[in-house]
Amino acid sequence: MRAVVIRDFGVEPELADLPVPEPGAGEIRVRMRAAGMNPFDWKVIDGALKGVVEHPFPVVMGSDGAGEVEAVGAGVEAFSVGDRVFGQFMKVALGRGSYAEQVLAPADGKLAPMPEGLSFETAAALPTASVTAYQAVEAAALEPGAIFLVNGASGGVGQSAVQLAAAAGAHVVATGPSDLADHLRDLGAAEVVDFTRGPTAEQVRTAHPDGIDAVLDLVSGPGDADPIVGLLRPGGVALSTNGALDPEALQARGLRGTNFYSDATPEALGAVAALAAGGRLRITVDSSVTLAEVPEAVARARAGHARGKTVIRL
Ligand SMILES: NC(=O)c1ccc[n+]([C@@H]2O[C@H](COP(=O)([O-])OP(=O)(O)OC[C@H]3O[C@@H](n4cnc5c(N)ncnc54)[C@H](OP(=O)(O)O)[C@@H]3O)[C@@H](O)[C@H]2O)c1
Structure with missing residues (x-):
């Protein structure tokens, strides 16, 4: 074979x-x-x-x-x-x-x-991608209307996370190049930040000077996440798929930080498959x-x- x-x-x-x-x-x-x-x-x-x-x-x-x-x-x-x-x-x-x-x-x-x-x-x-998005959005425990940044929304995990977070009632801020902006809005993003035009953190801060509630960071690596995490309001939640966060340091700043690892259990696989088969996850x-x-x-x-x-x- x-x-x-x-x-x-x-x-x-x-x-x-x-x-x-x-x-x-x-x-x-x-x-x-x-x-x-x-x-x-x-x-x-x-x-x-x-x-x-x-x-x-x-x-x-x-x-x-x-x-x-x-x-x-x-x-x-x-x-x-x-x-x-x-x-x-x-x-x-x-x-x-x-x-x-x-x-x-x-x-x-x-x-x-x-x-x-x-x-x-x-x-x-x-x-891998959709189960990660599914479990990360669950872990973020988003309240309806919560401002949720998906940093890396144009990729495999990100496109699923945008849809699942929007379905959970979040106000989703998605990063993506300009030619993907319409697609990301169609998936449920309320705003799209073009990360190729300038630093994402600066663009999000300008749009949300009072801060955001949660971020799923699919881009930053260890030592890189400070600008993105700095966007969070007190009590905010940061999730990284690349081990970028120092949870203890974040806790000392009144934030919840998790280096997130997905687990493709049969239950999680079944949940994303049902969403995809039903047209609720594209x-x-x-x-x-x-x-x-x-x-x-x-x-x-x-x-x-x-x-x-x-x-x-x-
Ligand atoms: N811990 C876990 O359990 C777990 C699970 C799944 C994935 N991961 C990791 O999570 C990351 C994302 O996975 P994925 O499958 O979504 O990867 P992917 O499909 O390659 O997507 C990554 C996306 O990020 C975009 N990007 C690159 N630089 C960016 C920047 N500075 N700002 C905003 N967006 C940027 C890329 O766009 P361009 O290509 O156009 O630059 C691409 O669309 C990977 O590092 C992966 O290994 C970890």
């Missing part, structure tokens, strides 16, 4: 032919139909998990995907052959990832059944590529300026 693998840290991904894996006890094998790309997929190439887990090269790339169960191991009751499933498949220590025609996964892992009406492409785009697929086109697509995605998710057709 064909897969996109990395053979070392820091190298280009490449197409490979690997043996079809056999499911062990408690595992299923999924014939993947689509895989979704996320920044963490290439952070792994750069060594994000180096020293944390073994990398038995070649390691298949990718986390998110959707497909059909084609074999089940002993003791599996939750899934049967033919079920449509989606979720997160990355297990670097076992060399497993979703950019492959066939992938093994534990039946009790980060997987859920696909509801009727959800395409494989959309399902593959959901597990996923923009910017680019749909074949396995052979993945190395080029990874290079393009690394360079930025995507306008939605990249999905791999399998």
Whole structure:
């Protein structure tokens, strides 16, 4: 079966032919139909998990995907052959990832059944980005009318967060380049800040001199978040997906700060899938590529300026 693998840290991904894996006890094998790309997929190439887990090269790339169960191991009751499933498949220590025609996964892992009406492409785009947005918006506990900044709204997590926060009644301030402004308003943003025209924090402060209630920061890294966090009113909430915050220091300033890590539980996957299948969460697929086109697509995605998710057709 064909897969996109990395053979070392820091190298280009490449197409490979690997043996079809056999499911062990408690595992299923999924014939993947689509895989979704996320920044963490290439952070792994750069060594994000180096020293944390073994990398038995070649390691298949990718986390998110959707497909059909084609074999089940002993003791599996939750899934049967033919079920449509989606979720997160990355297990670097076992060399497993979703950019492959066939992938093994534990039946009790980060997987859920696909509801009727959800395409494989959309399902593959959901597990990391939309679950993160869903859980982050829940963690922000937004009051109706709360001013909520999504810093990085033009990306995969951000576009879902804008929709979910607007549905929760927040006044959403979204960052994005000018050509995405109409799209972000259509998704529910009340205001769009063009981060390419000047610092986001200055633009938001001008529009909201009394401060904002909450921010989901998808952009700042450690040590970078002060200008964005400085926009918060006393009692405000900051969430970072990139470990940018010092929660104790924020607490001393009367703010709640959380370095947020999503958890693609079957329940969270089911919730975002139901929203997407019901048309209440829209996923923009910017680019749909074949396995052979993945190395080029990874290079393009690394360079930025995507306008939605990249999905791999399998
Ligand atoms: N902790 C977790 O559990 C978790 C989960 C999911 C994601 N993440 C992380 O969260 C981040 C966002 O993920 P994603 O999937 O949404 O990534 P993405 O699809 O690449 O989106 C990032 C977006 O941020 C925009 N951007 C870049 N610089 C910006 C700036 N200075 N101001 C405002 N926007 C800016 C990018 O626009 P341009 O490309 O046009 O510059 C892009 O649209 C990534 O670092 C990812 O690894 C963490």
